[in-house]
Amino acid sequence: MKKIEAIIKPFKLDDVKEALNAIGIKGMTISEVKGYGRQKGHKEIYRGAEYVVDFIPKVKLEIITEAALVDQVVDCIRQAANTDKIGDGKIFVLPVEEVIRVRTGEKGKEAI
Amino acid sequence: MKKIEAIIKPFKLDDVKEALNAIGIKGMTISEVKGYGRQKGHKEIYRGAEYVVDFIPKVKLEIITEAALVDQVVDCIRQAANTDKIGDGKIFVLPVEEVIRVRTGEKGKEAI
């Protein structure tokens, strides 16, 4: 079991979700995060004062999947999320030791 | 050290927190996430247009704990979060290499 975390641009979420669906990934968890990196932030102005805001809204996807599928999932996300512009995001793969479905108590592959 | 991540239904949070407390878990971090899986989403209507919203509000718990306690914690969450309905959520167990308390610099077990 692996965990794939992907940080993507928010407006790409629908595309990524559909692409993952197409390759059989039917479960995931997402959250709103803010990213800091090479992509430059934006200026905000309030009552004559200017601020540079470095943190940019991103969406984080978390997908638990079998080890065998990792490459396919990573490729799929990469293609769907890519706009060829700085700030498109990153994908991280982490090891997972166990997965349990709350409702049934099933473990491992069965739990996904 | 292990990290337990649990995705549960938001209204179960209080129950889960109390159950964990009862078995001596006194620290955790939670966040609002949205889940996508077998549980079907809901319909929204705006000015005559209908949308199906697939992402369902969930709460994510993150608990760092000693390896020895993992099974107990997982069971505890399972019982407290279970409603026997699709969408009750998942629990993931991940390896953790180090834990540090910011305030004191304590590491490992001492840091929890």
Next chain:
Amino acid sequence: MKKIEAIIKPFKLDDVKEALNAIGIKGMTISEVKGYGRQKGHKEIYRGAEYVVDFIPKVKLEIITEAALVDQVVDCIRQAANTDKIGDGKIFVLPVEEVIRVRTGEKGKEAI
């Protein structure tokens, strides 16, 4: 590759970001979380009823970095986030198996 997760007090975010910048960390992802631990919560009053709210707003930082830099990053966060008060937070180190940059497909060190 390692993943460093740090739970800190929200008002320390700017300090931590600057400190990390100073040691060459130029990318991270943050999110709003709520923490539960030794730090005691606060009382809220609504229409004559009192509630104790245990979950305290925190910020979570996620930083992917080379294994060699982990200690330096952890120390840096510790120093910048420390206020010597309960609730300053925790730092966790997790293993990461792969990192991919969405835009270019670069992997590993190149992707950060």
Next chain:
Amino acid sequence: MNTGDIAFMLVASAMVMLMTPGLALFYGGMVRSKNVLGTIMQNFICLGLISIIWVAYGYSVAFGPDISGFIGNLDWVGLKGVGLTVGPYSSTIPHLLFCAFQLMFAIITPALITGAIAERMKFSAFLLFTVLWSSLVYLPVCHWVWGGGWLGKMGALDFAGGTVIHINSGAAALAAVLVLGKRKGWGKESIHPHNLPMTVLGTGLLWFGWFGFNAGSALAAGPLATLALFTTQVAAGAAALSWTLAETMLQGKPTTLGAASGAVAGLVAITPAAGFVSPVSAILIGLVAGTLCYLAVVAKSKLGYDDALDVVGVHGVGGLWGALATGLFATTTVNPNGANGFFYGNPSLLGVQALGAGAAIAYSLILTFIILKAIDATVGLRISAEEEQQGLDLTQHSEIGYTI
């Protein structure tokens, strides 16, 4: 006709209309975000429902030619005969303007009840309830007091509707929470207001509209309206202070919701008294209202009924206090057409006031109970437990309040 009076009553009518959206926000801010639209909707839809009922038969039943002091007849159905000449209820404004002003009162009264039943009622049941309650409870009680009915004739003083509106809706709220039962999780989970600035905004709009409500009840732009406006302002202010003071003494902190609730309690309490008491009496009425309603709200938790947004504590108790306070503080020195109360040498008025209030409470309690039981037995009152978890917005309206 008097253009000054008409000008004032036109604007007063508009101001009272605004109270219903104001109330929607006042209540909407206090519920959980998953119920914000459902709560707002219950208020907002009254603007539609009651407008139609009013024209169809409501105005006639409430204000039409009297039948034995209990109800108006159907002569004015479809507003037949309710025209643009000065009417039976005023000699300086068109009959239709009086009818418009009263329509706004008829709209907000059932809306007030929505605070008690918040977060758990089916929208269809709510619509049915509102039609029945308005027809069977509001219209008769309104007739008793203002339409030439027995209560008004008895000499009970109710300047702007303490009995008709606040006691009436407060009693209905009590019946409703007893029939409906508690929200899931009440007393266990913490059920917090999701947006208190919205509640304060609602309070501001209510306060503003209440000037139209109370001063407009003079039906003319003159000294009486002036008095009512002034007493309204200072009673509301005094009650806001007094609620926050009481909670500071008992719980250690003055809260914003307390200040807003206190203001509303003061506005409720001064409603029947506004044109009968002096400014200093108004302050006293407000000071008592703030503390009393606060204590009533605290008591609720102990009595164990789930009056979600405290309609009983604020409108019921505040309205009752206002009715009695009118019997205490009324004086003909400020309004020669009023009466003297207890403190001005006339203890009998207090009895009349209590009787009027008691009659309204009894009638409203019983009828509301019957109506709700009937609806429960037929279409059902409550949403399912699972729907309650999801919230009114999604389950009743397929919408959500906020998207970030």
Next chain:
Amino acid sequence: MNTGDIAFMLVASAMVMLMTPGLALFYGGMVRSKNVLGTIMQNFICLGLISIIWVAYGYSVAFGPDISGFIGNLDWVGLKGVGLTVGPYSSTIPHLLFCAFQLMFAIITPALITGAIAERMKFSAFLLFTVLWSSLVYLPVCHWVWGGGWLGKMGALDFAGGTVIHINSGAAALAAVLVLGKRKGWGKESIHPHNLPMTVLGTGLLWFGWFGFNAGSALAAGPLATLALFTTQVAAGAAALSWTLAETMLQGKPTTLGAASGAVAGLVAITPAAGFVSPVSAILIGLVAGTLCYLAVVAKSKLGYDDALDVVGVHGVGGLWGALATGLFATTTVNPNGANGFFYGNPSLLGVQALGAGAAIAYSLILTFIILKAIDATVGLRISAEEEQQGLDLTQHSEIGYTI
């Protein structure tokens, strides 16, 4: 001079002013949060732009001495001669007060169009558009109907601006969405309102202000204003009900946005009729307006144009229905200075109403089209695709609506 009339018109002017911030919130709640300020700003800035235009030349062009029924001349530029004595348009209020009241109408009309073009127009282009549209479309059409121009003379009834304001802005909206094109992702992504309570708040303020708008159009505090206030209230209420009923039948749920939209549709439809029809007719007008505008909005998706917040469906269709409904339901029994409509034995009025509406639609469509094409060819209309992703707030104003 009549102090009652002046009192009423002062307040009515203030109430109509409040409609523009109300509209800003009504629209602001319906867009995505990244565009909330940009949307609000497009409305708010009209309060500045048009105020200056109005004093400079606008009032003169709209209401100044007539040139061949088409336009006013420049005699009153800088409000020269527009003073504090009773004016040509009323014998009981100062000329400047009429001018103030009309200014508020001139402000909100271009603001209405912002709903159609939401979420994609450059702010600089918007400013330019507003100046040109007000000058070349609003001022002439206003003159035709109210300033002594040909349409008013022809006998078309437009009590409070159905043609001048709603049909006019609705037609302009249609031209605008055709020229501007769709928002990125329209029809694919779900583009949801970000804050519906804000939209309901806006509705409440609009409804309140609309009393000033419609009743104020009587220019006096008398029976006519009373009638207009009453018909306004019941038409809005009926339309709110009817929209939610229609959607319940077609989509299974009554929505809060539906109730709010219905209310606005009812207010739009009653605008031209408010002082000419009976309360019962007003209810019928409202009931039809709610259903009709709902169907128009549903049809939009099928026709495939992106009228973001449904200006065409609500103001265009609702305004057109109101103009025709005036031709159907007008009766001299409620307003002897009005006329009889179709149902009162005078079918010819319907023709006049249709002609008036048609002329306004044609003129507004064509002129708006030309203006926008001209702007597009010079400074450009739309923000870039990337800016659209980021939102108006950051790209046009360097601000964000909310920080948590």
Next chain:
Amino acid sequence: MNTGDIAFMLVASAMVMLMTPGLALFYGGMVRSKNVLGTIMQNFICLGLISIIWVAYGYSVAFGPDISGFIGNLDWVGLKGVGLTVGPYSSTIPHLLFCAFQLMFAIITPALITGAIAERMKFSAFLLFTVLWSSLVYLPVCHWVWGGGWLGKMGALDFAGGTVIHINSGAAALAAVLVLGKRKGWGKESIHPHNLPMTVLGTGLLWFGWFGFNAGSALAAGPLATLALFTTQVAAGAAALSWTLAETMLQGKPTTLGAASGAVAGLVAITPAAGFVSPVSAILIGLVAGTLCYLAVVAKSKLGYDDALDVVGVHGVGGLWGALATGLFATTTVNPNGANGFFYGNPSLLGVQALGAGAAIAYSLILTFIILKAIDATVGLRISAEEEQQGLDLTQHSEIGYTI
């Protein structure tokens, strides 16, 4: 008595009341979300505090029989003798109505100061400050100008309270920020408004209420109120435009907060001039106000004092400009009871205006400084650094603004 005048003044009083909740939202939207309730509460509670003070002794001290031009005596304590007949301040409305109208002014003036001290003051200290400041600063200055005191007698023109309200609160704000010091993190962290739509809503309510404020200051529904309403509208609009224009030139973008701030700056500046200048002059006054106040706000950062929500820059500077502008643009052609200013051949008025403003500034600065120092030395002014991190809402009121 004149019913038209009474009708107008009743509504105007209600409208000015609404300005305080409006101000609460205007300010509330600009602070960080952890301070939204604390900020709102500081404004809201003034509705309670000042209402009681006003009845108790405030009205008497401000408007009661004059003692040596400096203060009123205590004859009218408890509103003794302030009745429902026409009063010393107007021959067409009841004395109590004048008293009600003035009460609303007395409420909003200390509320204005809360913008300067936002996000760091103890609520208990705030209450104490408000009681003292109202009593020792507001009441005397009000008496000087309007209560028969020396400044009014000197011939200074202040139509609706530029000196009494804006210069006065602006000077107090300056003293307050000097005594209180900066917020933690000021100049380092970015301290952003948390909810700008709320600020725009507040602006809309302020603008609406300001018509009651300025036009109501005519105390009658006639030409003078008409003039004041018109100049108010166009000055506000012009200033909104001019602020955004200035910031576009200096910072590249027109902001929504800039438009809202500009509108308020224009409303402030026109306040003393509203009934004395022509519409065209009003536009000029507004245009200058928008730019000037924007520059004052920009200068603040450089001067290094933390006037959190720019009370000095907007009310102080805007109010001062308004007082001087009245000395420049006043003309008896629009108001024969006014005076001519610099541009109308009477340079001396400018001197009188400057003197009046200077006196108010000096008095307010010094007294406010002393009051705050005294409070600081006794109960303490500021919350602790840790409380400041947590925010006013939790630490002062045990509440939070929003729960998602």
